[in-house]
Amino acid sequence: MVKIDALAYVVAESTDVPKWKHFAEQVLGTATAEAPDGGLYLKIDERRFRLAVVKGKEDRYFASGWEVANGDAYAAALAALNKAGVEVRTASDAERAARCVQELAWFKDPSGNRHELSWGHITDFARFTSPVGVEAFITGEQGMGHTVLPAVQFDQTWALFHDVLGFGLSDIFRHKFTPDPNEPVKRIYFTHCGNPRHHSLALFEMPIPSGCVHIMLEVPGMDEVGRAYDRMLKHGAKLMATLGRHVNDRMTSFYMNTPSNFALEYGYGGLTVDWDKHQAFESSAVSLWGHDFSVGFK
Numbered sequence: 577m578v579k580i581d582a583l584a585y586v587v588a589e590s591t592d593v594p595k596w597k598h599f600a601e602q603v604l605g606t607a608t609a610e611a612p613d614g615g616l617y618l619k620i621d622e623r624r625f626r627l628a629v630v631k632g633k634e635d636r637y638f639a640s641g642w643e644v645a646n647g648d649a650y651a652a653a654l655a656a657l658n659k660a661g662v663e664v665r666t667a668s669d670a671e672r673a674a675r676c677v678q679e680l681a682w683f684k685d686p687s688g689n690r691h692e693l694s695w696g697h698i699t700d701f702a703r704f705t706s707p708v709g710v711e712a713f714i715t716g717e718q719g720m721g722h723t724v725l726p727a728v729q730f731d732q733t734w735a736l737f738h739d740v741l742g743f744g745l746s747d748i749f750r751h752k753f754t755p756d757p758n759e760p761v762k763r764i765y766f767t768h769c770g771n772p773r774h775h776s777l778a779l780f781e782m783p784i785p786s787g788c789v790h791i792m793l794e795v796p797g798m799d800e801v802g803r804a805y806d807r808m809l810k811h812g813a814k815l816m817a818t819l820g821r822h823v824n825d826r827m828t829s830f831y832m833n834t835p836s837n838f839a840l841e842y843g844y845g846g847l848t849v850d851w852d853k854h855q856a857f858e859s860s861a862v863s864l865w866g867h868d869f870s871v872g873f874k
């Protein structure tokens with residue numbers, strides 16, 4: 577049985593790495609360090625990075641990095657992917673070194689999203705110190721946060737994560753942008769892996785040009801969220817959804833755009849779940865209050 581422990585990191589592609597550095601330090605409040613080939617590491621805990629920016633031709637999401645416990649778990653995951661007919665590529669030494677892990681492989685899901693699989697992160701355990709005074713980010717066993725990916729081939733993509741990689745369903749939402757009865761309903765599955773975070777991955781049944789609906793970073797309290805909101809306004813980052821509280825993971829958050837054209841949810845108070853006692857459900861509302869996503873289209 578394959579067990580993915582957590583979302584270890586995400587990778588963004590950028591045509592303007594200095595813009596990312598400014599956004600990371602001054603708006604998100606992460607520390608930064610130079611990465612190989614002109615890239616950038618965003619440090620939010622004792623690891624080298626939880627978000628990497630690679631220099632490229634486009635401003636978009638590049639990859640989701642999943643981690644397993646050790647070399648045996650890594651071999652088991654690769655074997656399961658191979659058995660399922662997924663084409664898995666071993667990363668080059670340079671790619672492996674850039675992600676600071678022992679072994680690294682990558683594959684694409686049926687919707688075309690790139691996923692990286694690794695074990696044994698390498699770090700000097702240097703303390704996280706925010707340039708703007710953010711106290712901490714919530715990571716540890718819960719991983720870096722969560723990512724929401726486009727999944728046009730919805731059933732096949734979910735089958736890969738559920739049947740092959742062992743993800744569980746946390747809950748379901750069905751989205752429509754208009755009241756038009758002819759608009760097809762788009763499913764969103766919120767899913768978890770081997771840790772208590774309510775969801776590490778959500779799959780959204782629609783295409784997204786930047787390759788990601790949003791990623792989420794979690795901080796310890798409302799004041800950290802409010803201060804980030806102030807910094808967003810001060811530095812002219814674009815608000816993508818107003819402050820609100822989600823029904824499913826109880827996260828209080830707002831959304832802003834990143835320099836790689838996907839949104840970032842900045843929140844606190846996310847639910848941790850005992851999966852043995854969890855009952856999957858479908859919610860007909862995204863949020864208890866707030867989270868007006870229409871501001872992102874203005």
Ligand SMILES: [Fe+2]
Binds near residue numbers: 792
């Ligand atoms: Fe989210």
